[in-house]
Amino acid sequence: MRTDASTGTDPLLSARNRVRIGSVPSWAAPCPFHVHFAVKTPSHYTHLLLGRQIHAETGEVFFHTVMRLETMQAVQHNSQWQLEFEPRTQLVTLHWIKIRRGDAERDFADMEKIRFLQREAGLERFMIQGWFTLLLLLEDVRPGDVIESCYTIQSRPELLGAYCTHIFTLPTGVSIGKFHFSARFNQSRPLKWRSSSRDLQPATKSENGETVWTWTGENYTVPAAEANAPPEYVSHPWMQVSDCADWGTVAKEAARAWKEEEASPALRKLLEEITRAETDPVGRATQAIQMIQDEFRYLNVDIGHGGHAPSSPEAVAQRRYGDCKDLSFLLTRVLKELGIPARPVLVNNQLRGSVAGMLPMAGLFNHAVVEFQLEGITCWVDAVLKWQGGDALNRFIPDYGLGLPVDCAAAALVKSPARKGNADVYELKETILLDSTGALSPMSAVVRATGHQADVVRNQMADLGKLEMAKARLQHYVQRFFKASRIGEMAVRDDRSNNEILLAEAFEIQGFTGATDKQERLVFSLENNIIVPLLAMPVAASWRAPFALPYPCHVLHVLNVQSSTMKSVKSDRNEIESRFFQFRQTVEEGWGRWTMKLHFSTLAAAVPANRVAEHMAKVAQVRKASSRFLLIPAGYKPPSKRKDFGVLPSPAMRGSNPPAIESQGTEDDANQAAPAPDANDAGQAAANAQERPGLSSKASPPANAPDSAAYFKERSGRRRKRSRRRQRRRRLIAKLTIVAILVIGLILYALVLKL
Numbered sequence: 001m002r003t004d005a006s007t008g009t010d011p012l013l014s015a016r017n018r019v020r021i022g023s024v025p026s027w028a029a030p031c032p033f034h035v036h037f038a039v040k041t042p043s044h045y046t047h048l049l050l051g052r053q054i055h056a057e058t059g060e061v062f063f064h065t066v067m068r069l070e071t072m073q074a075v076q077h078n079s080q081w082q083l084e085f086e087p088r089t090q091l092v093t094l095h096w097i098k099i100r101r102g103d104a105e106r107d108f109a110d111m112e113k114i115r116f117l118q119r120e121a122g123l124e125r126f127m128i129q130g131w132f133t134l135l136l137l138l139e140d141v142r143p144g145d146v147i148e149s150c151y152t153i154q155s156r157p158e159l160l161g162a163y164c165t166h167i168f169t170l171p172t173g174v175s176i177g178k179f180h181f182s183a184r185f186n187q188s189r190p191l192k193w194r195s196s197s198r199d200l201q202p203a204t205k206s207e208n209g210e211t212v213w214t215w216t217g218e219n220y221t222v223p224a225a226e227a228n229a230p231p232e233y234v235s236h237p238w239m240q241v242s243d244c245a246d247w248g249t250v251a252k253e254a255a256r257a258w259k260e261e262e263a264s265p266a267l268r269k270l271l272e273e274i275t276r277a278e279t280d281p282v283g284r285a286t287q288a289i290q291m292i293q294d295e296f297r298y299l300n301v302d303i304g305h306g307g308h309a310p311s312s313p314e315a316v317a318q319r320r321y322g323d324c325k326d327l328s329f330l331l332t333r334v335l336k337e338l339g340i341p342a343r344p345v346l347v348n349n350q351l352r353g354s355v356a357g358m359l360p361m362a363g364l365f366n367h368a369v370v371e372f373q374l375e376g377i378t379c380w381v382d383a384v385l386k387w388q389g390g391d392a393l394n395r396f397i398p399d400y401g402l403g404l405p406v407d408c409a410a411a412a413l414v415k416s417p418a419r420k421g422n423a424d425v426y427e428l429k430e431t432i433l434l435d436s437t438g439a440l441s442p443m444s445a446v447v448r449a450t451g452h453q454a455d456v457v458r459n460q461m462a463d464l465g466k467l468e469m470a471k472a473r474l475q476h477y478v479q480r481f482f483k484a485s486r487i488g489e490m491a492v493r494d495d496r497s498n499n500e501i502l503l504a505e506a507f508e509i510q511g512f513t514g515a516t517d518k519q520e521r522l523v524f525s526l527e528n529n530i531i532v533p534l535l536a537m538p539v540a541a542s543w544r545a546p547f548a549l550p551y552p553c554h555v556l557h558v559l560n561v562q563s564s565t566m567k568s569v570k571s572d573r574n575e576i577e578s579r580f581f582q583f584r585q586t587v588e589e590g591w592g593r594w595t596m597k598l599h600f601s602t603l604a605a606a607v608p609a610n611r612v613a614e615h616m617a618k619v620a621q622v623r624k625a626s627s628r629f630l631l632i633p634a635g636y637k638p639p640s641k642r643k644d645f646g647v648l649p650s651p652a653m654r655g656s657n658p659p660a661i662e663s664q665g666t667e668d669d670a671n672q673a674a675p676a677p678d679a680n681d682a683g684q685a686a687a688n689a690q691e692r693p694g695l696s697s698k699a700s701p702p703a704n705a706p707d708s709a710a711y712f713k714e715r716s717g718r719r720r721k722r723s724r725r726r727q728r729r730r731r732l733i734a735k736l737t738i739v740a741i742l743v744i745g746l747i748l749y750a751l752v753l754k755l
Contacts, residue, residue, distance in 0.1 A: 173224030353401025389499030506646025
């Protein structure tokens with residue numbers, strides 16, 4: 001018999017003892033529904049009733065849900081009734097699981113038919129929670145049947161067990177026949193309520209010294225969530241109750257659950273390694289962060305803690321794994337032992353700053369980070385992020401907006417601090433030696449990524465390996481230029497201390513030019529650049545939610561085309577600006593070369609709903625301006641390769657790179673970086689690739705690359721001056737040549753006349 005190591009009991013037997021079949025609680029109100037409710041837009045299933053009733057004094061929650069299966073697909077996916085519960089803190093009472101067909105109904109609530117599964121649904125995400133699943137296989141289910149389930153769960157959580165905190169949400173994109181949410185509590189309990197809109201206000205009644213709040217709605221339609229909305233924008237309706245007086249109450253209760261113990265040998269050994277390797281505070285903090293991030297694996301084993309209390313730092317140091325709470329608590333302890341003030345902070349990676357608009361409750365948080373103070377600077381760091389570079393003071397962390405410190409002295413939510421020395425740079429320089437005879441054209445690509453973008457590239461390299469990442473990048477160029485093969489290997493230089501990564505590679509591309517009406521000319525389209533994927537276009541005619549932008553995002557894409565047939569042309573400059581982004585395009589002249597530079601910077605994290613139409617018009621301008629084509633005379637070989645073609649630049653040349661700048665947006669959003677390309681998305685392999693293409697074009701380079709606007713303006717000015725000087729010299733040489741030809745012609749003419 002398998003036993004629980006902490007209690008010495010059989011987990012399956014314990015779970016069975018926590019489930020029973022019984023009658024509906026006397027305090028639960030009946031909730032009738034309309035079996036024949038019909039929606040305007042047919043779907044696979046129809047929600048006839050979504051009901052939940054809470055009794056704050058007993059800790060019971062009464063669930064009553066009714067669904068009509070409209071199609072065979074709905075029958076396939078919903079004929080296995082299941083319920084997840086945590087046996088240590090929850091007691092489940094089943095009332096009935098019925099199937100209604102016309103006037104007939106069948107009840108399947110039978111303990112002999114219920115299966116208890118401990119399948120750990122989150123194991124693929126490295127989560128072991130100790131929850132059980134009740135599974136009931138329903139028989140003879142057909143389209144048109146109505147499934148009605150009714151049960152009660154009594155909970156006593158380990159954190160804030162004496163408090164009543166619940167939130168009730170409605171699904172998006174569906175019509176609901178009826179919803180019913182109520183909270184019953186003693187009049188002496190200081191319970192409060194809040195909802196997502198003024199329309200969702202409860203009806204209040206008092207009976208027998210108790211107060212009952214009830215929210216109901218019939219034929220209620222919830223609009224579908226809009227794509228590309230910011231993560232903190234809550235589109236679904238919600239109703240919340242809580243008797244936590246303030247956020248300080250939650251912080252104090254959490255701090256009591258995060259208990260420190262005397263340092264174990266494993267923890268002391270970890271501290272010795274850090275102090276032996278570094279002497280100054282910044283170096284020690286950096287070493288501690290990097291060691292816990294890189295050398296401790298992520299695994300959430302949350303059995304017996306209720307999801308809110310971490311394992312002790314001593315245990316985590318010994319076993320070398322943990323979830324965000326465990327690793328954050330360990331890092332906090334290590335930093336404090338090093339003399340650096342630190343504390344854990346609870347955050348929500350979806351709601352982010354939106355938690356400020358809700359009532360205090362522990363269930364609003366799903367992640368933990370660490371706050372520390374060093375050299376007068378307050379920083380947040382995420383202990384579960386892998387392969388970060390730089391020192392402790394400038395590591396990337398998403399902008400979580402607000403967080404709750406796990407600290408008895410904390411009285412309110414705290415603001416996410418802005419990163420100091422933000423330098424998330426992504427630059428791509430491509431050089432094409434154009435062959436217009438139909439043969440292969442050599443092309444080089446050099447990537448420079450710093451800050452968070454270097455973290456992303458480093459993670460891709462660690463996850464995929466250098467070989468697979470090279471295949472992914474080859475696939476990107478196959479999709480851009482139709483045919484591509486790699487020349488040599490991809491070169492990589494990773495300066496982790498400065499958090500800079502350089503990639504250099506060379507390809508041969510073919511098939512990217514098209515024919516024109518004149519056979520002696522070819523057209524080379526330049527529509528595919530790394531700016532366009534960042535410019536998502538809203539698809540809806542009207543927009544209710546803000547439209548998210550990659551922020552902060554600064555990208556530079558330089559495309560240099562070299563051909564012996566190119567002549568000097570006039571330089572071109574195009575600037576498009578709005579309240580939300582800046583775009584600059586420069587086209588530089590030169591004999592035998594054509595260079596286009598695209599610089600894109602976002603200025604805000606989102607576009608308000610009432611400005612989306614204006615934003616769409618600006619995006620359309622950028623898409624048009626960033627797409628160019630060249631007319632190339634046919635039949636010419638490419639220029640010769642230089643020695644530095646497709647190789648890493650010398651480390652001494654790093655100073656030539658433009659300096660990074662601080663983000664120009666609000667301090668609240670200063671840490672949310674635009675995601676670099678995801679090399680894990682599978683792509684359609686091109687049959688003409690010389691290597692086996694591994695992944696989709698999402699492994700291609702877009703990302704954030706902050707570059708100084710003043711720097712670019714100054715550099716462009718210098719280059720225009722040089723171009724004008726070269727042009728003046730060429731005109732002078734041309735004039736002198738013409739004069740010389742005329743003089744020689746006159747001399748020859750005079751000689752002929754003399755003869």
